[in-house]
Amino acid sequence: MAHGHLVAENALVMERQWKLPDRGTVGIIFLIVTESVLFSMFVIAYLIYLNKSLVGPYPKDVLELPILASICLLSSSGTIVFAEHALKHNRLGPFKLWWALTILLGAYFLWATGVEWRKLIYDDHLTISTNLFGTTFYSLVGLHASHVIVGLVFLTMVLVVTLLGFPIQTQLRRVLFLSWYWHFVDAVWVIVFTVVYIIGLPR
Amino acid sequence: MATIDYPLQRPKAEPGEFSFSETVYKWVATVDHKRLGLMYIASALIFFVVAGLMATVMRLQLMFPNGHVVAPDTFNRLFTMHGTSMVFLVGMPLVAGLSNYLVPLMIGARDMAFPRLNAFGFWIFLLGGLLLYYSYLGGGGLSGDGSAPDVGWFAYAPLTERSFSRGHSSDYWALGILVSGFGSIASAINVIATTFCMRCPGMTLKRMPMFVWVMLIDSWLILVALPPLSAAQVMLLLDRYLGANFFNTQNGGSAVLWQHYFWIFGHPEVYILIFPAFAILSEVIPIFSRKPLFGRPAMVAAVVAIGFISLGVWAHHMFAVGMTSWSNTFFAASSMLVGIPTGIKIFNWTATMYGGRLRFSTALLFCCGFLFQFLVAGLTGIMLAVAPFDWQLHDSYFVVAHFHFTLVGGLVFALFAGIYYWFPKAIGKMLDEKLGKWHFWLFTIGFNMTFIPLHWAGMLGMPRRIYTYAPGRGWELWNFIATVGVFFQIAGVLFFVWNVLRAALRGKPAPDDPWDAWTLEWATSSPPPEYNFEKLPVVRSSRPLWDLKHPQDPDWKWE
Numbered sequence: 001m002a003h004g005h006l007v008a009e010n011a012l013v014m015e016r017q018w019k020l021p022d023r024g025t026v027g028i029i030f031l032i033v034t035e036s037v038l039f040s041m042f043v044i045a046y047l048i049y050l051n052k053s054l055v056g057p058y059p060k061d062v063l064e065l066p067i068l069a070s071i072c073l074l075s076s077s078g079t080i081v082f083a084e085h086a087l088k089h090n091r092l093g094p095f096k097l098w099w100a101l102t103i104l105l106g107a108y109f110l111w112a113t114g115v116e117w118r119k120l121i122y123d124d125h126l127t128i129s130t131n132l133f134g135t136t137f138y139s140l141v142g143l144h145a146s147h148v149i150v151g152l153v154f155l156t157m158v159l160v161v162t163l164l165g166f167p168i169q170t171q172l173r174r175v176l177f178l179s180w181y182w183h184f185v186d187a188v189w190v191i192v193f194t195v196v197y198i199i200g201l202p203r
Numbered sequence: 204m205a206t207i208d209y210p211l212q213r214p215k216a217e218p219g220e221f222s223f224s225e226t227v228y229k230w231v232a233t234v235d236h237k238r239l240g241l242m243y244i245a246s247a248l249i250f251f252v253v254a255g256l257m258a259t260v261m262r263l264q265l266m267f268p269n270g271h272v273v274a275p276d277t278f279n280r281l282f283t284m285h286g287t288s289m290v291f292l293v294g295m296p297l298v299a300g301l302s303n304y305l306v307p308l309m310i311g312a313r314d315m316a317f318p319r320l321n322a323f324g325f326w327i328f329l330l331g332g333l334l335l336y337y338s339y340l341g342g343g344g345l346s347g348d349g350s351a352p353d354v355g356w357f358a359y360a361p362l363t364e365r366s367f368s369r370g371h372s373s374d375y376w377a378l379g380i381l382v383s384g385f386g387s388i389a390s391a392i393n394v395i396a397t398t399f400c401m402r403c404p405g406m407t408l409k410r411m412p413m414f415v416w417v418m419l420i421d422s423w424l425i426l427v428a429l430p431p432l433s434a435a436q437v438m439l440l441l442d443r444y445l446g447a448n449f450f451n452t453q454n455g456g457s458a459v460l461w462q463h464y465f466w467i468f469g470h471p472e473v474y475i476l477i478f479p480a481f482a483i484l485s486e487v488i489p490i491f492s493r494k495p496l497f498g499r500p501a502m503v504a505a506v507v508a509i510g511f512i513s514l515g516v517w518a519h520h521m522f523a524v525g526m527t528s529w530s531n532t533f534f535a536a537s538s539m540l541v542g543i544p545t546g547i548k549i550f551n552w553t554a555t556m557y558g559g560r561l562r563f564s565t566a567l568l569f570c571c572g573f574l575f576q577f578l579v580a581g582l583t584g585i586m587l588a589v590a591p592f593d594w595q596l597h598d599s600y601f602v603v604a605h606f607h608f609t610l611v612g613g614l615v616f617a618l619f620a621g622i623y624y625w626f627p628k629a630i631g632k633m634l635d636e637k638l639g640k641w642h643f644w645l646f647t648i649g650f651n652m653t654f655i656p657l658h659w660a661g662m663l664g665m666p667r668r669i670y671t672y673a674p675g676r677g678w679e680l681w682n683f684i685a686t687v688g689v690f691f692q693i694a695g696v697l698f699f700v701w702n703v704l705r706a707a708l709r710g711k712p713a714p715d716d717p718w719d720a721w722t723l724e725w726a727t728s729s730p731p732p733e734y735n736f737e738k739l740p741v742v743r744s745s746r747p748l749w750d751l752k753h754p755q756d757p758d759w760k761w762e
Binding site for chain 2: 018020021022023026027030031033034035037038041042045048049052053054128129131132134135136138139
């Protein structure tokens with residue numbers, strides 16, 4: 001009987017010490033895994049069709065490095081970390097400021113993409129159906145831009161509810177997951193930039 | 204102290220009767236993993252019957268040379284819809300349904316990690332399925348050409364491009380499957396999060412039931428294998444709607460790119476489909492052999508190995524394309540490599556049965572059928588992995604026979620085993636064993652009668668997807684026998700349907716643990732209450748129910 005008692009004690013200890021990872025964390029990590037595979041398919045298509053266009057315009061004729069936009073997008077990964085930090089310490093003022101700055105930087109990137117596409121379509125007459133470069137360029141950059149849009153929608157939602165007085169500090173976990181998604185979108189841009197504007201532009 | 208004991212107090216059944224509208228509301232608005240699981244399985248079975256009837260019509264057309272049952276273009280639609288439905292609307296929801304229903308119960312959780320995402324996954328899957336079938340009405344489009352998709356289940360480009368596929372049939376194919384794919388991804392993320400984060404105290408990965416292990420790796424495969432298909436389908440839609448050139452060979456696009464992308468998805472997909480079978484066998488065989496699963500760590504290692512190796516074998520579907528001999532060699536070798544972990548699994552199931560006290564219930568009979576037939580399927584698979592052999596038999600009925608041996612002889616047999624095993628738990632009624640045996644023998648005879656002769660027809664050069672053939676090529680007898688076998692299969696399925704309806708309406712009530720099993724789903728009532736367990740169980744070994752029933756000889760002393 002003493003033995004059974006011992007086991008019961010162990011079980012009780014086990015129950016108290018039982019720790020498992022947070023489900024949101026696991027969920028968002030595997031969402032990012034599956035999204036990465038999706039992006040790789042478009043990246044691979046871009047690389048396979050590189051220099052395979054039968055007619056112009058070719059990348060070297062029309063592409064310009066989006067340096068400023070890239071700097072803005074990448075630094076938004078920094079501002080969102082500052083925002084998170086402020087929220088963790090319950091400083092709502094700085095949180096709103098950094099968060100709004102993140103949205104502005106992301107929005108500028110999106111606007112810059114729009115300007116770039118406008119130039120490509122109207123001045124250079126490159127559309128998605130012109131050649132393989134157009135096909136792969138617009139689909140890869142467009143897939144990334146669509147993820148920026150989704151990110152911006154969620155970021156704006158957080159800002160709006162915070163400005164309306166919702167106690168956002170109670171949703172720290174969710175804010176954190178949103179920031180991971182945003183970091184992922186930024187990391188993808190590093191790869192897209194490398195593939196499209198560095199590897200894809202022979203010098 | 205009493206509070207930490209096993210939660211074997213029976214929770215009360217749900218009280219009272221509900222009106223029709225209340226019942227409908229309960230099912231439509233549910234986020235309960237058991238209801239969603241049952242809805243997944245029920246929709247899969249309905250699509251299974253529909254796609255099975257399509258196969259029957261095709262077999263009738265091919266029963267005699269120069270058959271006139273359906274027109275050639277109807278035949279093309281039949282094999283396309285049959286294949287697409289069986290893979291995406293039968294196999295995939297079965298993966299989701301089985302893991303949804305069983306994983307939380309087996310790991311001692313009250314629900315999945317994300318119940319609402321779960322409901323979203325089911326309904327978007329169903330929308331995708333209905334979208335595909337809506338093509339029969341809307342596929343004609345404005346140009347009036349085409350109705351259901353007729354491009355084959357792997358929809359090779361450029362056949363699917365605007366110039367060759369008029370109307371909207373290919374759009375419905377791409378959109379329907381794309382949309383239902385989102386459901387599969389949602390469900391896979393959910394299963395992974397559930398297994399990592401929702402296990403009851405003491406349920407370590409080492410003690411986790413084999414079923415849950417297999418479904419975990421299955422979900423991993425879904426996450427990495429489905430996006431290539433989604434990407435390819437998005438590219439196809441861009442081609443069709445915006446004039447992009449991904450698969451447009453006139454502008455430098457490559458038709459082979461579609462094949463690569465499709466099979467990067469397509470080969471892991473067949474493992475995604477067969478994994479539930481592995482999962483079911485790993486639970487059913489030990490229970491009816493009265494022995495723990497033989498070589499459990501090796502089984503886990505094998506399934507993890509398949510989860511990675513199967514990602515690198517896809518181009519064995521493309522030997523006839525004309526790849527370099529290096530690629531041919533690589534993919535032939537990797538395809539044979541994946542046979543090793545699969546062989547380990549077959550050996551270990553057999554070794555579990557060896558020396559066991561076998562109870563030949565219907566469930567175990569179906570498992571035995573699986574072992575024989577899946578072995579044959581594996582052997583013809585190894586044959587087809589030899590590139591020069593494949594050059595001879597590519598796109599012949601030999602290939603058709605091979606993959607029907609894996610998916611019908613394998614998956615469907617295991618599915619029936621699983622239904623006979625878990626039906627009492629899910630519905631609370633016992634299925635009739637005598638009717639079950641009729642079902643088993645008719646279906647087994649019918650299945651082998653249909654698909655063994657198709658190997659010979661393929662060897663004699665009969666290509667797949669032909670709508671008819673001239674007499675005098677030596678194919679008549681094999682096709683005739685194959686079609687006769689179909690009637691045995693239909694008779695078997697009728698016995699099954701009758702058995703299920705009879706049991707559901709006036710079957711014998713099922714006890715909580717009818718098979719004297721060892722996993723946690725049998726620790727709650729049949730059917731389980733919405734919250735599964737009144738108190739969360741605490742687990743000390745990989746056979747928690749054995750420990751409970753045998754306090755003098757519990758497993759945790761030895762593990």
